[in-house]
Amino acid sequence: MKAVGIVVEYNPFHNGHAYHLEQAKKVAQADIAIAVMSGTFLQRGEPAMVDKWTRTKMALASGVDIVIELPYVYSTAPATDFAKGAISLLSAIRCDAFAFGSEDGSIQPFLNTYQLISQHRTEYNSLIKESVQTGVSYPKSLHYAYEQLSQKFPAPYIDLAQPNNILGFHYIEAAMMLGSKIKPLTIPRIAAGYHDALQEGASIASATGIRKALASTGSLQSVQEVLPDASFHYLQDWILQYKKFASWEAFWPLLQFTLIRHSASELTRYAEVTEGIEHALLKAAKTSNSFSSFMEKIKSKRYTWTRLQRMLTHIYTGFTKEQLKSFQAPSTIRLLGMSTKGQAYLGVHKKDFTLPLISRVASTNDAMLAVDIHAAEVYSSSIELGAQQATLPKDYQMPPIRF
Amino acid sequence: MKAVGIVVEYNPFHNGHAYHLEQAKKVAQADIAIAVMSGTFLQRGEPAMVDKWTRTKMALASGVDIVIELPYVYSTAPATDFAKGAISLLSAIRCDAFAFGSEDGSIQPFLNTYQLISQHRTEYNSLIKESVQTGVSYPKSLHYAYEQLSQKFPAPYIDLAQPNNILGFHYIEAAMMLGSKIKPLTIPRIAAGYHDALQEGASIASATGIRKALASTGSLQSVQEVLPDASFHYLQDWILQYKKFASWEAFWPLLQFTLIRHSASELTRYAEVTEGIEHALLKAAKTSNSFSSFMEKIKSKRYTWTRLQRMLTHIYTGFTKEQLKSFQAPSTIRLLGMSTKGQAYLGVHKKDFTLPLISRVASTNDAMLAVDIHAAEVYSSSIELGAQQATLPKDYQMPPIRF
Numbered sequence: 001m002k003a004v005g006i007v008v009e010y011n012p013f014h015n016g017h018a019y020h021l022e023q024a025k026k027v028a029q030a031d032i033a034i035a036v037m038s039g040t041f042l043q044r045g046e047p048a049m050v051d052k053w054t055r056t057k058m059a060l061a062s063g064v065d066i067v068i069e070l071p072y073v074y075s076t077a078p079a080t081d082f083a084k085g086a087i088s089l090l091s092a093i094r095c096d097a098f099a100f101g102s103e104d105g106s107i108q109p110f111l112n113t114y115q116l117i118s119q120h121r122t123e124y125n126s127l128i129k130e131s132v133q134t135g136v137s138y139p140k141s142l143h144y145a146y147e148q149l150s151q152k153f154p155a156p157y158i159d160l161a162q163p164n165n166i167l168g169f170h171y172i173e174a175a176m177m178l179g180s181k182i183k184p185l186t187i188p189r190i191a192a193g194y195h196d197a198l199q200e201g202a203s204i205a206s207a208t209g210i211r212k213a214l215a216s217t218g219s220l221q222s223v224q225e226v227l228p229d230a231s232f233h234y235l236q237d238w239i240l241q242y243k244k245f246a247s248w249e250a251f252w253p254l255l256q257f258t259l260i261r262h263s264a265s266e267l268t269r270y271a272e273v274t275e276g277i278e279h280a281l282l283k284a285a286k287t288s289n290s291f292s293s294f295m296e297k298i299k300s301k302r303y304t305w306t307r308l309q310r311m312l313t314h315i316y317t318g319f320t321k322e323q324l325k326s327f328q329a330p331s332t333i334r335l336l337g338m339s340t341k342g343q344a345y346l347g348v349h350k351k352d353f354t355l356p357l358i359s360r361v362a363s364t365n366d367a368m369l370a371v372d373i374h375a376a377e378v379y380s381s382s383i384e385l386g387a388q389q390a391t392l393p394k395d396y397q398m399p400p401i402r403f
Numbered sequence: 404m405k406a407v408g409i410v411v412e413y414n415p416f417h418n419g420h421a422y423h424l425e426q427a428k429k430v431a432q433a434d435i436a437i438a439v440m441s442g443t444f445l446q447r448g449e450p451a452m453v454d455k456w457t458r459t460k461m462a463l464a465s466g467v468d469i470v471i472e473l474p475y476v477y478s479t480a481p482a483t484d485f486a487k488g489a490i491s492l493l494s495a496i497r498c499d500a501f502a503f504g505s506e507d508g509s510i511q512p513f514l515n516t517y518q519l520i521s522q523h524r525t526e527y528n529s530l531i532k533e534s535v536q537t538g539v540s541y542p543k544s545l546h547y548a549y550e551q552l553s554q555k556f557p558a559p560y561i562d563l564a565q566p567n568n569i570l571g572f573h574y575i576e577a578a579m580m581l582g583s584k585i586k587p588l589t590i591p592r593i594a595a596g597y598h599d600a601l602q603e604g605a606s607i608a609s610a611t612g613i614r615k616a617l618a619s620t621g622s623l624q625s626v627q628e629v630l631p632d633a634s635f636h637y638l639q640d641w642i643l644q645y646k647k648f649a650s651w652e653a654f655w656p657l658l659q660f661t662l663i664r665h666s667a668s669e670l671t672r673y674a675e676v677t678e679g680i681e682h683a684l685l686k687a688a689k690t691s692n693s694f695s696s697f698m699e700k701i702k703s704k705r706y707t708w709t710r711l712q713r714m715l716t717h718i719y720t721g722f723t724k725e726q727l728k729s730f731q732a733p734s735t736i737r738l739l740g741m742s743t744k745g746q747a748y749l750g751v752h753k754k755d756f757t758l759p760l761i762s763r764v765a766s767t768n769d770a771m772l773a774v775d776i777h778a779a780e781v782y783s784s785s786i787e788l789g790a791q792q793a794t795l796p797k798d799y800q801m802p803p804i805r806f
Contacts, residue, residue, distance in 0.1 A: 253788045254657070254660050256784060257657050257660075257661075257781075257784050257785065257788065258660075258661070258664065260780050260781060260784045261661065261719070261720060261721045261781050261784075262721060263721070263777065266721065286780065286784075316664070317664060318664045318665060318666070318669065374666065377663050377689065378660075378663060378664050381659060381660050381663045381664075381689075382660065385656045385660065
């Protein structure tokens with residue numbers, strides 16, 4: 001059986017994801033699709049709107065065959081490490097190919113860009129350094145160095161200003177650096193841009209657009225058209241039970257309290273909290289009454305919004321620099337759910353997997369899994385605050401979803 | 404001017420406190436009374452029902468002339484250190500005497516008990532050790548050793564089974580160990596026992612009884628008879644503004660979240676968290692939906708309720724073993740409020756104080772004060788959760804209350 005891998009967050013699973021999934025299977029001529037999905041906290045440094053189990057059900061209901069978890073250590077990491085974790089796992093579970101969405105949908109420019117940068121790494125790095133030293137931000141300096149380099153060695157390259165292209169580039173970089181035989185494929189994205197608002201009458205919208213529409217209208221009906229039926233119903237069930245979707249705004253009282261109970265110096269123990277920002281975080285926490293007003297106070301040219309949110313994620317879950325340093329590579333494949341076809345694939349190919357497949361974590365003593373279970377507990381406790389009797393399934397007791 | 408010192412929590416200030424205050428001034432023939440009052444977290448390991456400023460107002464309105472703060476480091480400590488901190492401060496502010504409530508109201512048995520224990524310290528300690536080794540709890544072993552010793556050297560001694568007598572004993576011990584000239588006095592307690600429920604028609608009730616009545620009836624009117632008018636009105640104002648009194652039950656969602664976001668090993672960093680209990684704390688936090696059900700799960704013969712609450716206080720405020728170890732003695736006298744007479748006393752005697760008098764902490768860089776300000780911020784943030792617009796005064800900006 002041939003498997004295609006995809007890297008997903010499904011926050012939430014929408015029609016664009018369904019399209020990407022279908023195309024990935026087609027382009028890769030795959031029998032099944034395996035999604036490596038972020039668990040409770042995501043790459044932009046925020047809690048997933050619904051838990052990993054609900055998102056797994058959405059995925060399986062819409063045609064994904066196997067869902068495995070991208071560990072917290074990678075799901076909340078900058079693009080390079082996020083990609084490394086995801087591609088390692090798709091390789092370990094023996095996918096033949098992986099497919100990612102990009103703006104123009106052709107793979108050669110990605111490979112060209114990878115070749116360009118890897119063959120001129122020293123020059124590239126010194127161009128970045130040069131630019132950073134003049135006071136330009138790191139992302140802008142990257143862009144400048146890339147522009148310089150690609151003008152010097154002309155070829156069709158990708159536009160690294162597009163968020164999806166950046167991730168795609170890092171996927172390829174990860175596959176190359178891992179020496180994996182997994183084949184990179186790309187699928188042209190359709191319609192909605194990354195952060196675009198919902199278009200009247202359109203059946204495709206971005207996940208960001210969907211979350212924004214939900215936050216502003218407070219009504220699931222407003223996004224029904226851009227979601228598969230299954231997604232809509234799972235989100236509806238969630239709201240009935242837990243009253244709210246997870247978000248920093250919803251978690252703000254807990255985040256604020258967590259910040260305030262720390263001393264400035266203790267905040268610097270957490271991953272990605274750069275020395276110096278801890279005072280700004282504390283000062284803003286003490287004087288803000290919402291997450292958005294807090295962010296207004298701490299945002300600066302020096303840090304991207306995403307970077308700030310990742311710091312906050314680590315503070316919130318108590319994930320330290322020391323912990324981060326202790327992890328080198330994924331150590332297990334955690335199964336979140338499977339279809340009948342997915343189960344058949346596991347039966348046939350399990351013996352070839354390069355990492356142990358874990359279905360039940362209760363009896364496993366793995367440090368990276370322990371971080372995921374801990375993050376899920378922090379997440380559940382935040383959701384349950386105010387939801388009274390409703391309790392989320394205990395992550396460490398959950399068996400994989402069968403569909 | 405002659406000053407008598409009293410050690411108080413005023414949680415809340417009630418008629419029994421008014422009686423004690425009046426008697427203290429009379430017995431000591433004092434011109435003014437100085438109260439050293441716990442700030443935001445108290446000796447039984449719980450948050451004060453209203454903040455230090457409101458409790459200072461109650462005290463001044465009912466005849467206290469000067470209120471100074473007992474720092475967090477001492478206000479949340481076991482009796483020995485609690486007493487040491489309080490008596491150090493009353494000595495530093497040059498009180499001639501201090502007066503505490505006791506069951507029989509005569510000072511000689513306290514002095515006898517102190518002499519007995521200090522002169523037979525080695526024997527006393529080995530009797531305690533002997534008993535603890537047979538599996539008896541520490542408090543019970545203390546009691547056993549004391550019984551043995553007092554039978555061997557008969558004299559009128561105090562009953563150390565009474566909570567007020569234990570504190571009194573430690574006050575005297577502290578005064579003696581500090582070599583302070585401050586004179587110990589005791590005043591017989593009237594009516595209500597330490598934990599007694601409110602009696603119909605009685606004008607005196609214990610603070611514990613008052614808080615219990617408030618918690619069960621939810622109505623301030625139920626305790627109006629046992630409070631001075633000023634206390635009643637300050638409590639009424641508080642409830643109008645903040646909707647609830649502080650308590651572990653009210654802070655439970657935040658305490659639960661705080662416990663859950665820690666790993667077991669990280670919990671042992673906090674003061675008084677004995678190795679081994681961290682697992683029980685985490686397990687109980689994950690499976691309880693109220694503070695009382697949580698406490699039911701962690702209580703055991705090994706730890707008193709108070710001891711458990713003190714651990715939780717330190718976890719909640721983030722106060723570590725390392726911090727605790729770094730403090731040897733009070734370093735400043737923090738003024739919370741004063742009457743006109745109190746102000747006159749300060750004018751005359753300030754030059755003789757053995758520690759600096761601090762009126763505004765904003766410009767002070769003292770590590771022990773920093774702990775108090777931090778504890779007040781954690782407390783305020785907990786009160787403000789759910790109270791929406793209402794914000795408590797910022798502790799570090801507050802000038803002393805003038806009355």
